[in-house]
Amino acid sequence: MKKSVLVTGGAGFIGSHICKMYLSEGYQTICVDNLVSGSEANIVELRNDPAFHFYRVDIGDVEEMEELFKQFRPQIVNHHAAQKSVPYSLENPMYDLDTNLGGLLQVLSLVQKYPIETLLFSSSGGALSKKLEGIEKSTEEDVPQLISPYALTKFAGEQYIKMYSEEYNFNFTVLRYANVFGPKQVPDGESGVIPIFLKNLEEGNVSTLMTYQDMPRGCTRDYVYVEDVVEANRLATNTPLNKVVNIGSGTATAILDIYEQVLKAFSKSEPIHIVGPRPGDIKRSVLDTTIAKKELGWIPKFTLQQGLSELYIYYKTQHIKK
Secondary structure (H helix, E strand, C coil): CCCEEEEECCCCCHHHHHHHHHHCCCCCCEEEEECCCHHHHHHHHHHCCEEEEECCCCCCHHHHHHHHHHHCCEEEEEEEECCCCHHHHHHHHHHHHHHHHHHHHHHHHHHCCCCCCEEEEEEEECCCCCCCCCCCCECCCCCCCCCHHHHHHHHHHCCCCCCCHHHHCEEEEEEEEEECCCCCCCCCCHHHHHHHHHHHHHHHHEEEEEEEECCCCEEECCCEEEEHHHHHHHHHHHCCCEEEEEEEECCCHHHHHHHHHHHHHHHCCCEEHHHHHHHCCECCCCCCCCCHHHHCCCCCCCHHHHHHHHHHHHHHHHHHHH
16 A cells, blocks of 8 residues: 555545545545535445545544554645635635634644655635736736635745745645636635526526626636646645645636536526625636646646536436435
8 A cells, every 4th residue: 555645625526536536546544524615415426445534623623633643654745724705804804814724723733643655735816816817817926816814824824834944855746726616626716606696597596707897708717627626736745845836727718608608518598697796705816827737747637528427427426326
């Protein structure tokens, strides 16, 4: 068996796909999740694998987390546990701070006590984008706008990881994701805009598009399919870069265009309600992925249309099971 990896937030949308990847790569996989936003249904297919261990534990619970570090001595920590909503961070900044920064620091305190080889951290390429003009793309070196508590805690988390890695001698890679979509994603928050559209279409509800006056088709976002994100995690586990790396498609797509592509992929035809902008929204977001391509050897395999086609197949399969 390969090394042990501890995945925080492992029962979540992205985390569950990552756990599956680690198992397929031969790792002993310790999945930790408090199930606030994650679900045991996401990992049910993994439970029969003897190399998979699930623990319903909050990363802020120092005693229980220390027991896991003591028992498994993971060589790799993949940290995906987070409060992930920009709007919620504006409504509840203390919770965002406690979860995204306090939780990370609890994990780092255990890494200090039980040394590891590599840490991977899921960050946000959208929330940490600079203010883009024209055809610009956000690079890892740009100064982010930091216009939400969520952005602040993610950016601070990156700095803590850099500092701890130097002090306690472990490798790391910070993966700044674009807007990830795919199977198992739940319809909440901006990152869940595609499942929100799908849920509304299924239930016969009208979707809402939030726009700026100068952007009548909505904010632009960079969408990346979850399997491409999983591959980035696999590569970064094998070859940690000790830096921040953008993971996205490199293509900016307006949210109304997303809606129309969802309608096309799922053979639907429904109107959308258009309103004004939402507080904390970044108007334009698209990532420059040069470092990922050159240094990780990562190239996205799925276009938006291909990802939506895969998602359609998944939805059909789930309905057949029901």
